[in-house]
Amino acid sequence: MPTSQDNPSLETHPAPSQRQTADVQPNIQPNTSAGAPLSLESIIESQVGFMQQWLRAQADTLSVQACQWFGEQPLCQYLQADDLKRLINDGLLQQPMSDVMRTDIRDILHTVIYHPINDNVPLSELIDDTQVETLASYIGRHDEQRNALIHTLIGNETFADLLTQTLYHAINDFMENTLDKAGGVGKLMKLGRSSFEKATNKNLDEKLQTYLHRNIKDLTQRAETNAQTHLSNDEVARLLVMGWSRIKNLPISEIQTYLNNEADNNSIEHIEASIQQSYNRLRLSPYLRSLVAASIDTWYSNHQSDTIAAVAASLPIDTSLASPLSTALRPIIQDALDSPWFTAHIREMLQAFYAQPAIKASFAGHGDEPR
Template sequence: MTSKLMQTPKDIQNLDTPMLTIDSLIEAQVTFVQHWLRKQAEPLSMEAWQWLGAQPLSKYISSNDLQRLLNDWLLDHPLSEVMRADIRDILHSLIYHPANDNVPLSELVDDTQVATLADYVGSHEQQRNILIHTLVGNETFADLLTQTLYHAINDFMENTLDKAGGVGKLMKLGRSSFEKATNRNLDEKLQTYLHRNIKDLARRAEANAQEHLSNEEVARLLVTGWARIKEQPISHIQTYLRDEPDNSSIDHIEASIQQSYNRLRMSPYLHSLVAAGVDTWYRNHQSDTIASVAASLHIDEQAMAQLNQALLPVINDALDSTWLTAHIREMLQAFYSQPNITDNLGFNNH
C-alpha cells in the first residue's frame, strides 16, 4: 500500500491560488485601510473625544503651557493688516447695517438695567458726587458757556450798537476810553469776568446739588434721561460718525484699537495680569477632566457629533488623498520589508 505524501501549505497555495506578492498584498491593504477608516471615521472620532474628555486637564496642560500659548500666540504679535482690515469692514457692516434703522436703543439696554445702575449710583455718595460734578461742575462745560456768552455780548456790541445812532457811538467812545485808561482790551476783560463768575456759579451749583439732591432724585435724573433717548433707533449713533473716504470715523476707531492693543500687549502690567488670571483659572480647574472644561464652554457630545458631521467631508477627502495613500503604502512597505516578516510569510518579493 502506497502512502500519500503530506502537502505543505506552500504546496496548497501553489495548487489552489495564484501566487501573492508583497506588492499586491500592500495595494490590497491600502485599499482596505482607506475603506475601513471611511466607515469608522465617525465612531472613531466620537470614541477619541470620549477618551480625551475623561482625561484630567493637568495630565497634558500646565499653567505655564497656557501662559506661553497666550504670550506666543497673542501678545507677542501685533494685529496683522488682514485682521485690521477685517475689523474695519466688520465695524462698518455692523454700524451701518439697515437693521439699525428699525431697532431702538432699548433693544440693547433694558430698562431694568438702567434702573439698577441709577439706584447704584444714587445710593453711593462717591459715585453720585462724580455724576453731579460731571453734569454740573464740569470745567469744560463752564468754558464752553463762557465762550457762548462772550460771543453773544460781543455780537450785541458790534451789530446792535451800529443801529443805535448817537447812543451807540457814545457807548463805543466809552469803550475806547476804558481801554486807554486801563491799558486793557475790553474783550479780554469781559472774557476774564465771565470766566471767573461762571466757574464760581458752576461750583456753587455743584455744591448745592450735592447737598440737596437726594439719592432718589439722582436716580430719577438718570432714568428720565434714558427715557428721552431709549426709543431712538440705534442708527442715531451714525450722526456722531463720519463715513467719508478720507475722513472715516471707523478708520479712527480701528486705529485707536490697534494703538491701544500694541501698547498694552507689550506692557509688563498686562503680562502680570494675564499670568495672574491664568494661574487663578488653572488653580480652579486643574483637577477637572477635559470634558468638564469643555462643558463650561457648551461643548458636549452633541456638539462634537455635530462637528463630526461637518468635518466628515474633509476627513473623507483626506483619506482619499494621494499624500495619505502614499504614507499608508510606505508604512506597509516598511512593515513587510522586515526580514522576519518576509521569511516567515514565504511570499514572493515581486
Template sequence: MQTSKDSQNQIPKVDTEKADLANSHSQASLADTSLTIDRLIDAQVAFMQEWLRKQAEPLSVEAWQWFGEQPLNKYVSRDHLQHLVNDWLLNQPISDVVRTDIRDILHTVIYHPVNDNVPLSELVDDTQVETLANYVGSHEQQRNVLIHTLVGNETFADLLTQTLYHAINDFMETTLDKAGGVGKLMKLGRSSFEKATNRNLDEKLQAYLHRNIKDLARRAETNAQEHLSNEEVARLLVTGWARIKEQPISHLQTYLRDDPDNSSIHHIEASIQQSYNRLRMSPYLHSLVAASIDTWYGNHQADTMATIAASLHIDEQAMTQFSTALLPIVQDMLDSSWFTAHIREMLQAFYNQPAIKESLITNSE
C-alpha cells in the same frame, strides 16, 4: 580510466549548476514575493481607506470620550498656558488682515439697514438702566462724580463763557452801529477805557464771565450735591434714558463720519490697535494675565477635559455634531493622494523588513 584529478574537476561543475539553479529559483521567489507584496499593499490600502471611511464618525466620538476622561494637568501645565498666551497672543501684533476685517465688520454692523428699525432699548433693557441708576444714586462718590460731570464740568463752563461772550459782543456791536452819535460816544469811551487800564475790553469781559460762570457752576454743583436725593439722581438717569431709548440705533451714526478720507471707523480701529499694542507689551498686563492664569489653573488643574469643555457648553452631543460637520473633510482627506501615498509608504516599510520578507519567501515555497 578516469583519474582522481578528473573527478575533482567534475565536482565543481555539478555544484555550479546546483548553485545557479538555486539562485534562479531564489530570484524567482523574490520576484513572486515582490508581486505578492505589491498586491497585498494595494489591497490593504484600499481596505484601510474603506474601513476608516466607515469608522471615522464612531472613532471620533470614542476619541473624544477617551480624551474627556483625561485630567487637565496630565497634558497641560501652568507654564504651557503662560507660554501659549504670551507667545501666541501678547507677543504678536494684530495682523493687517485682521485689522482690515475689524474695520469691515464694524462698518457692516454700524451701517446695516436693520439699525433703522431697531430702537436703542433693544440693546439695553430698562431694568439694566434702573439698576445702574439706583446704584449710582445710592453711592455718594459715584453720585457726586455724575453731578460734577453734568453741572460742574469745567469744559462746559468754558463753552458757556464763550457762548455768552459772543452773544454780548454781537449785541453790543449791533447796538452801537445803530445808535448813531451815542454809539460813537460809547466806542470812544471804550477806547479811553482800554488806554487808561492798558487792557482790552474783550479780554476783560471774557475774564469776568469766565470767573463768575465758574463760580456759579461750583455753587450749583455744591447745591446739587447737598440737595439732590438718591431717588432724584436715579430718576434723572432713568428720565434721560426714557427720552432716547426709542430712537433707532442708526441715530448713533450721526456722531460718526463715513468719508473715505476721514472715517470714524478707521479712527476707532486705529485706536484699538494702538491701545492693544501698548497694553500687550506692558509689564502691568503681563502680571495680571499671569495672575489670572494661575488662578484659573489652580481652580481647574484636577478637572477632566470633559468637565472643562462642559463649562463652555461643549458636551458629547456638541462634539458629535462637530464631528458630523467635519466628516466630509475627513472623507476627502482619506481619498487624497498624499494620504494614500503615506499609507503605501508605511506598508512598504513594513514588508521590506528582512524577517517579513524571509517569512513570505518561505511560505511561497
C-alpha cells in the same frame, strides 16, 4: 500565508462600530490570477485600498467616539498653566495684529454700525431698563460715584468753559449787531468801548471773557456743591432713569450722528488705530504679562481637575455639538482620506511593517513569503 488556525493570536474580532456598519464594509481583493502567489506590492496596495474605504465608512462614528474620549480626559493630563502662559505671552502677545486682521476688524465694525437694520431697532434692544435701573441705584447708593457724576455734569471746567464761550458770543453778538440798529446810543456805547481799551490798555473782549470765566466757574462750583448737598440718592437715580427714558426709543443708528464716515476722516479708522496703539503699548509690557500670568493661575487652579468636556461646557461648548461638527467636517475628512499624501503615508507604513525582520521570518517560516 499564516492563518488563525495556525496561530490563534491572529484571530480578530470586529469592534462594535464595525459590526454596526457591516453592510458598508469594503471588499478589496488583490488583483492576481487564480492560483498565482501574491506579491508584496499587491498585498500592500490591497491593504491601502481596504484601509481607505474602511476609514471612509467609519469616519462619522470614529470622530464622535474620538470627541467623547477626548472629553473624558482630565485637563491637567495634557495642559499645564505654564503652557497657557507661553501660548498667550510668547505666542499671541508677541506678534502685533497683521494688517489683514486690522482691515477685517475695521470692515466688520463698519458693517455692524452702518447696517440698515439699525434704523429699525431701538437702543433699548441693546440695554435693558433693568440694567439702567440697577446702575442708577448703585450710583445713588455710593456717595463717591454720585458726586463724581454730579461733578461731570455740572462742576467740571469743560462745562464752565463751554458756558463762558456761549455767553461771550451772545454778548458780542449783541454788541456787534443789535447796537448797529440803536442809532446814536449804539455809536455812543462803541465809543465808550474804544475809550475803555485806550485808557486801560486792555482788550475789552479779553476782559469780558476773563470776567465771565471767573464768575461762571464760581457759579458752577456753587451749583455743584448745592447739588451734592440737596440731591438725594433717590433723586440722582431718578434723573439717570429719566435721562435713559428720553433716548431709549431712539434707533441704534443714532450713534452714527457722532461718527464721521468720510474717506479722509473716518471715525472707525481712528477708533481702531487708537485701540491698536494702546494694544501695542501694552502687549509686551511687564504689567500686562503679570496680569495674564495671575489670571491664568487663577483659572487653572479652578479647572485643573476638570475633564476637557467639563471645561468645554463652562465656555460653553456642549458635547451635543460633536455630531453636527462631525457632519460639517465629513467632506474634509473624506477628501483627506482620498488625498495622495494620505495614501502615500499608508503605503510607506505598510512597507515598513513588512520590511521588519520578524515579519519576513514569519512569512518565510510558513513558506509563503510574498514576492
